[in-house]
Amino acid sequence: EDQVTQSPEALRLQEGESSSLNCSYTVSGLRGLFWYRQDPGKGPEFLFTLYSAGEEKEKERLKATLTKKESFLHITAPKPEDSATYLCAAQGSGGGADGLTFGKGTHLIIQP
Amino acid sequence: DADVTQTPRNRITKTGKRIMLECSQTKGHDRMYWYRQDPGLGLRLIYYSFDVKDINKGEISDGYSVSRQAQAKFSLSLESAIPNQTALYFCATRDSLGNTEAFFGQGTRLTVV
Numbered sequence: 001e002d003q004v005t006q007s008p009e010a011l012r013l014q015e016g017e018s019s020s021l022n023c024s025y026t027v028s029g030l031r032g033l034f035w036y037r038q039d040p041g042k043g044p045e046f047l048f049t050l051y052s053a054g055e056e057k058e059k060e061r062l063k064a065t066l067t068k069k070e071s072f073l074h075i076t077a078p079k080p081e082d083s084a085t086y087l088c089a090a091q092g093s094g095g096g097a098d099g100l101t102f103g104k105g106t107h108l109i110i111q112p
Numbered sequence: 113d114a115d116v117t118q119t120p121r122n123r124i125t126k127t128g129k130r131i132m133l134e135c136s137q138t139k140g141h142d143r144m145y146w147y148r149q150d151p152g153l154g155l156r157l158i159y160y161s162f163d164v165k166d167i168n169k170g171e172i173s174d175g176y177s178v179s180r181q182a183q184a185k186f187s188l189s190l191e192s193a194i195p196n197q198t199a200l201y202f203c204a205t206r207d208s209l210g211n212t213e214a215f216f217g218q219g220t221r222l223t224v225v
Contacts, residue, residue, distance in 0.1 A: 032211045032212070041200075043217050044155075102155040104154040
């Protein structure tokens with residue numbers, strides 16, 4: 001069974017304090033690893049897709065990386081507006097529903 | 113206008129009532145999904161559809177049904193609502209490649225009393 005585990009569940013940082021969020025995955029035949037941002041009461045907003053180990057993508061203060069077992073979302077010098085829940089999803093090659101399995105998310109709070 | 117639109121955004125209904133949540137998209141995607149989100153449980157797949165004639169059960173389909181009225185429209189019904197169906201519901205779409213990102217609607221917050 002495909003599994004995605006995100007850690008920590010919650011993280012509180014000071015503005016400017018860099019850190020990383022972890023997404024560990026166990027899927028058969030990874031076809032894609034997705035990161036989303038979700039604000040309270042809103043739908044997940046797509047951030048990145050990573051397809052193979054060693055791949056990296058960046059957007060503003062965010063950088064996503066991928067290994068064969070986990071993905072990291074690095075946040076550099078975060079600002080209060082980066083506060084949100086960050087979701088990770090992995091897609092395996094098995095299963096009919098595109099095999100997209102979501103983690104439970106990391107709730108990030110950036111304090112001014 | 114949003115690419116994926118859900119109606120209603122909020123709904124309170126009584127136990128035993130039938131309720132329909134609607135989703136429409138302008139992305140032109142073939143694949144549409146209904147997810148449920150509960151605190152501490154993450155997003156769970158209820159039903160999905162790869163095209164107008166295709167309907168498939170997801171992880172937690174009991175108590176739910178769906179209808180794909182057109183490529184752009186996918187509705188979720190609760191035949192007889194119960195309190196543990198209180199949750200945030202999301203519709204999502206993906207293109208037919210199957211390994212690209214999903215686009216989500218803004219969600220419907222459903223409360224069953």
